[in-house]
Amino acid sequence: MSDNHNPAGGVPTTGHVWDDDLADFTNQPPKWWMLGLTASAIWVCVYFLMYPAVPIAVSGTFFEGVGLPGSGKWTAINELAADQKVLDDARAKYENKLKDMTPAAILADAELSEYVIRSGKVLFSDNCAACHGQNGVGTIQAGKFAMREQGLMAPVLNDDDWLFGGTVDTIHETITGGRQGMMVAHKDMLSAAEIDSLANSVAAGTPTANPLFAEKGCTACHGEDGKGIQAMGSANLTDKIWRFDGSVEGIKQTITYGVNSGDKDARVAVMPSFTAGGKLSAVEMKKLAVYVYKFGGGTPEAAPAPVEAAAAASDAPAAEAVAK
Ligand code: HEC
Ligand code: HEC
Structure with a gap:
């Protein structure tokens, strides 16, 4: 060797x-x-x-002359910003249009709807899915209050059963303004036997067959036909679609303690306002309205009463102002 x-x-x-x-x-x-x-x-x-070679936490101009942050001006952040700009430019064409459009107009535009649904998916996962479940399928509330609050934490959004209305405009109103249905506690107004009787009729989907339903004032909120009044968010009691626990026991619980009634055992159902505190921008809330509508359960005839439409129109600038 x-x-x-x-x-x-x-x-x-x-x-x-x-x-x-x-x-x-x-x-x-x-x-x-x-x-x-x-x-x-x-x-x-x-x-x-x-290139930036010395790991010091300055990015100002002081060191640039001597080349510490790199005379080529390359930084990972700049590269990210440049990539981001390419994306933003591609999106700008849609985003600019969305600013001045109503949710209904967005829905009517096939290309924009497609775009909005894609970005809506991320927004929904980040802001809504915790309560409504991925894709609006709902979440069952479990845990130590299961006995008391058993049932859906927030309503299913991908069916065509709506508490407050399923047009794209009412969905938009729900998101911008929040919702909080209220049902009084009946524990002091009804006897145990009356509650039992009502609960059984409701569970069977035939509340109006029970004379107590009208006598005890349930019709005031749930309507003469028991199908609910959307302006109040009172549930339809004839469709056997349950917002809370739909067993006889569960329904007794709802009747006895109410919903958002202030009673300590009441069922709690609060949909937060996403305008408040600028949680979401005006455009984001429009995107979500269309996204939720497109789960498939939206009510097509966008026929809000004229008063509602006017209110929604005057809401929009306010929502934008808050978002800024
Ligand atoms: C903190 C939990 C929570 C979060 C977060 C939440 N919601 Fe809700 N949402 C609720 C509850 C509870 C209700 C029902 C309110 C009631 O029954 O009075 C509701 C109701 C609704 C309704 C009305 C359903 C109907 O049947 O009329 C829509 C639409 C809705 N939410 C959409 C959204 C969207 C979109 C987001 C995300 C931006 C969102 N929610 C975030 C809890 C939540
Ligand atoms: C002050 C108005 C009001 C009155 C009076 C009222 N309810 Fe309700 N009720 C509501 C609202 C609003 C909801 C929906 C709550 C929610 O989901 O936010 C509801 C929900 C319910 C539910 C739950 C439905 C589900 O899907 O789980 C039952 C059951 C019910 N009511 C039965 C009755 C009965 C029986 C009476 C009469 C003894 C009655 N309610 C009286 C407003 C009222």
Whole structure:
């Protein structure tokens, strides 16, 4: 081995020689290796000047002249911002239009709806799914209050059963203004037998067959036909679609303690306003209205009463102002 690499003849040793034929010679490293070494040293200098090389927490102009943050001005943040700009530019064409459009107009535009549904998905997951479940399928509330609050934490949104109305405008109103249905506690107004009787009729989906339903004032909020009044968010009691626990026991619980009634055992159902505190921008809330409508359960005939339509129109600028 040593014969191959160190042909005898003139190359001095470092003084380390073992057993006469094993020696440390002072040969130069090969030329290619030296070139590589020099090139890397030059590269380090160039890189040091061009790119941010010293991990100090300054990005101002002070060091720029001497090249510390890099005279090439490259930073990971700049690169991200540039990429972001490409995306924003692509979106701007849609976002600008959305600003001045009503949810109903967005819904009527196929291309915009498609765009809105895509960004709505992320908004919904971030802001709504915790209560309404992914894609609005609802979440069952479990845990230590299960006995008391068993049932859906927030209504299912992907069916066509609406407490407050399923047109894109009423959905939009729900999101911008929040909702809080109220049913009084009946524990002091009805006897246990009356509650039992009502609960059984309601569970059977035939509340109006029970004379107590009208006598005890249930019709005032749930309507003569028991189908609910959307202006109050009172549930339809004839469709066997349950917002809370639909067993006889569960219904007794609802009748006895009410909903948002202030009673400590009342069922709690509060839909927060997303305008308040600028939680979402005006455009984001429009996107969500269309997104929720498009779950498939939306009510097509966008026929809000003229008063409501006017109110919604005057709400929009206010919502925008708050969002800013
Ligand atoms: C803190 C839990 C919570 C969050 C978060 C929440 N909601 Fe709600 N939402 C509710 C509750 C509770 C109700 C029912 C209110 C009632 O029964 O009075 C409701 C009702 C609604 C309704 C009316 C349903 C109907 O049948 O008329 C819509 C639409 C709605 N929410 C959409 C949304 C959207 C969109 C978001 C996200 C921006 C959202 N919600 C976030 C709890 C929530
Ligand atoms: C002050 C108005 C009001 C009165 C009076 C009232 N309710 Fe209600 N009730 C509501 C509202 C609003 C809701 C929906 C609550 C929600 O989901 O936010 C509701 C919900 C219910 C539910 C739950 C339905 C479900 O899907 O889980 C039942 C059951 C019910 N009411 C039965 C009755 C009966 C029986 C009476 C008469 C003894 C009655 N209510 C009287 C307003 C009222």
